Amino acid sequence: xxxxxxxxxxxxxxxxxxxxxxxxxxxxxxxxxxxxxxxxxxxxxxxxxxxxx
Amino acid sequence: xxxxxxxxxxxxxxxxxxxxxxxxxxxxxxxxxxxxxxxxxxxxxxxxxxxxxxxxxxxxxxxxxxxxxxxxxxxxxxxxxxxxxxxxxxxxxxxxxxxxxxxxxxxxxxxxxxxxxxxxxxxxxxxxxxxxxxxxxxxxxxxxxxxxxxxxxxxxxxxxxxxxxxxxxxxxxxxxxxxxxxxxxxxxxxxxxxxxxxxxxxxxxxxxxxxxxxxxxxxxxxxxxxxxxxxxxxxxxxxxxxxxxxxxxxxxxxxxxxxxxxxxxxxxxxxxxxxxxxxxxxxxxxxxxxxxxxxxxxxxxxxxxxxxxxxxxxxxxxxxxxxxxxxxxxxxxxxxxxxxxxxxxxxxxxxxxxxxxxxxxxxxxxxxxxxxxxxxxxxxxxxxxxxxxxxxxxxxxxxxxxxxxxxxxxxxxxxxxxxxxxxxxxxxxxxxxxxxxxxxxxxxxxxxxxxxxxxxxxxxxxxxxxxxxxxxxxxxxxxxxxxxxxxxxxxxxxxxxxxxxxxxxxxxxxxxxxxxxxxxxxxxxxxxxxxxxxxxxxxxxxxxxxxxxxxxxxxxxxxxx
Numbered sequence: 333x334x335x336x337x338x339x340x341x342x343x344x345x346x347x348x349x350x351x352x353x354x355x356x357x358x359x360x361x362x363x364x365x366x367x368x369x370x371x372x373x374x375x376x377x378x379x380x381x382x383x384x385x
Numbered sequence: 386x387x388x389x390x391x392x393x394x395x396x397x398x399x400x401x402x403x404x405x406x407x408x409x410x411x412x413x414x415x416x417x418x419x420x421x422x423x424x425x426x427x428x429x430x431x432x433x434x435x436x437x438x439x440x441x442x443x444x445x446x447x448x449x450x451x452x453x454x455x456x457x458x459x460x461x462x463x464x465x466x467x468x469x470x471x472x473x474x475x476x477x478x479x480x481x482x483x484x485x486x487x488x489x490x491x492x493x494x495x496x497x498x499x500x501x502x503x504x505x506x507x508x509x510x511x512x513x514x515x516x517x518x519x520x521x522x523x524x525x526x527x528x529x530x531x532x533x534x535x536x537x538x539x540x541x542x543x544x545x546x547x548x549x550x551x552x553x554x555x556x557x558x559x560x561x562x563x564x565x566x567x568x569x570x571x572x573x574x575x576x577x578x579x580x581x582x583x584x585x586x587x588x589x590x591x592x593x594x595x596x597x598x599x600x601x602x603x604x605x606x607x608x609x610x611x612x613x614x615x616x617x618x619x620x621x622x623x624x625x626x627x628x629x630x631x632x633x634x635x636x637x638x639x640x641x642x643x644x645x646x647x648x649x650x651x652x653x654x655x656x657x658x659x660x661x662x663x664x665x666x667x668x669x670x671x672x673x674x675x676x677x678x679x680x681x682x683x684x685x686x687x688x689x690x691x692x693x694x695x696x697x698x699x700x701x702x703x704x705x706x707x708x709x710x711x712x713x714x715x716x717x718x719x720x721x722x723x724x725x726x727x728x729x730x731x732x733x734x735x736x737x738x739x740x741x742x743x744x745x746x747x748x749x750x751x752x753x754x755x756x757x758x759x760x761x762x763x764x765x766x767x768x769x770x771x772x773x774x775x776x777x778x779x780x781x782x783x784x785x786x787x788x789x790x791x792x793x794x795x796x797x798x799x800x801x802x803x804x805x806x807x808x809x810x811x812x813x814x815x816x817x818x819x820x821x822x823x824x825x826x827x828x829x830x831x832x833x834x835x836x837x838x839x840x841x842x843x844x845x846x847x848x849x850x851x852x853x854x855x856x857x858x859x860x861x862x863x864x865x866x867x868x869x870x871x872x873x874x875x876x877x878x879x880x881x882x883x884x885x886x887x888x889x890x891x892x893x894x895x896x897x898x899x900x901x902x903x904x905x906x907x908x909x910x911x912x913x914x915x916x917x918x919x920x921x922x923x924x925x926x927x928x929x930x931x932x933x934x935x936x937x938x939x940x941x942x943x944x945x946x
Contacts, residue, residue: 341499341500342497344500344503345497348503348504348507352510352511352514355511355515356476356514359476359514359517359518360473362517362518363469363472363473363518364469365518367465367466367468367472368465368466368469373464373468373523373524374464374525374526375525375526375527376528
């Protein structure tokens with residue numbers, strides 16, 4: 333019974349790790365898309381002020 | 386339009402070099418990157434099957450990636466890359482800390498954490514993973530200084546996760562260290578714990594300071610702890626052979642030697658030089674091969690010896706348990722035998738005495754034999770019981786002051802009829818008129834003297850004489866009971882083992898076949914238990930023997946006399 337439990341725990345842990353890895357890859361892809369494709373996060377106010385001054 | 390929005394410095398050369406990167410950043414990152422990769426690869430390749438080794442390898446990969454991204458962040462002038470890289474770093478940091486936790490846990494516990502702990506850690510990491518692309522992680526990027534504005538996840542939650550994981554790692558390590566015996570693994574574990582804690586604290590510490598002050602140059606100092614981290618780990622490897630690194634280091638040294646000697650072949654110009662180098666290389670290859678082989682053999686032997694020692698300890702424990710069980714069994718069995726035997730003996734003696742009517746003389750003779758045999762049996766059972774009491778440590782002594790001379794005289798008087806029946810003369814010759822006061826257990830001392838005289842009677846042929854002498858030596862403060870017989874004697878070899886369990890003199894069976902070989906063992910153990918001893922002297926087979934029961938005088942004879 334104890335051995336079976338250890339095996340089941342190991343399997344669940346592996347599934348958990350795979351799930352996390354999948355989420356990490358997905359998250360990185362979305363982040364890549366957000367910053368390298370859309371580029372709507374840049375604040376140019378400071379730069380304008382600097383240029384003006 | 387967006388392609389033109391760049392940070393206010395030139396594009397980097399070879400990805401890492403631009404005017405925005407202070408030399409401190411290059412220095413701290415290069416040292417940390419190289420040290421980490423070389424050192425952790427060393428640990429990984431020294432034992433690729435080890436779970437801790439694999440975790441350390443992944444730790445070094447993730448942290449190296451973090452360092453790599455960090456240099457790009459400093460050098461690049463592309464805002465999109467800064468935002469993406471910044472987000473990636475925020476994701477990688479908790480993973481580094483999770484790996485530190487798993488490394489320390491697995492090293493001490495030698496197993497992976499349970500499912501609930503894994504789920505807890507996954508839940509800790511999940512918000513960062515899921516919310517990475519949102520403005521909760523990085524908000525925006527002012528172009529003038531090209532640094533991302535951090536959201537709540539980056540400025541608060543990620544540090545909370547890092548410190549929680551580090552705290553968990555330290556707590557679990559300390560719990561395991563307290564449970565572990567002080568071995569090389571324990572000592573190496575202390576260095577491992579110190580190395581990772583030092584690194585993690587400095588890394589997060591300087592990052593927190595940078596987040597608060599907004600000066601990211603400060604965060605570079607955290608990376609300087611990597612060489613110290615490597616030093617601590619290296620010391621653990623060399624001194625305590627953590628991660629089985631010794632074998633691998635020998636291979637590394639030999640390989641370096643081969644490469645350096647081999648490279649000479651391409652440098653040396655003269656033919657003679659080449660020939661000498663060739664032979665040197667051949668010699669180096671040969672000796673290096675034997676060196677690796679001998680180190681591997683030594684390590685293998687050490688491992689074998691350790692496993693054998695562990696196995697032996699287990700076997701020893703099992704034997705001790707079996708021995709205890711055997712003693713208990715003998716004790717229980719002897720008790721079970723003694724009770725029915727007592728009633729058998731009682732009824733037989735009543736029949737012989739005529740309590741159930743007149744008995745035919747022939748039947749009476751047979752019953753007398755049965756009675757004698759059952760008496761022998763009862764004595765043997767008593768011996769086994771005594772042995773089991775001795776081995777279980779349950780032998781109790783009721784010590785009292787008593788006159789040893791009086792005690793011996795009483796025993797002799799009891800046994801004179803038995804001796805006469807065998808045609809043996811049993812004499813009692815006290816060497817002193819005074820009493821011999823000794824602290825002893827009366828019952829057990831009587832048993833000892835009885836046993837010694839009984840033996841003398843058993844092993845003395847008809848018409849011999851047995852003399853029992855009681856004497857005392859005031860100066861040595863000792864009392865002696867000598868039982869001198871003219872029996873079959875004992876060979877010098879027999880004398881050495883006479884007091885051992887189940888040992889009998891070689892010629893004992895010639896004259897008496899019923900002995901168990903336990904009497905003298907029990908007698909001497911009892912004598913020792915009362916602070917005395919039994920010694921034996923014999924000039925050899927056929928020349929009789931003298932058994933001496935020695936007890937310390939209690940020093941109160943003067944009062945008694």
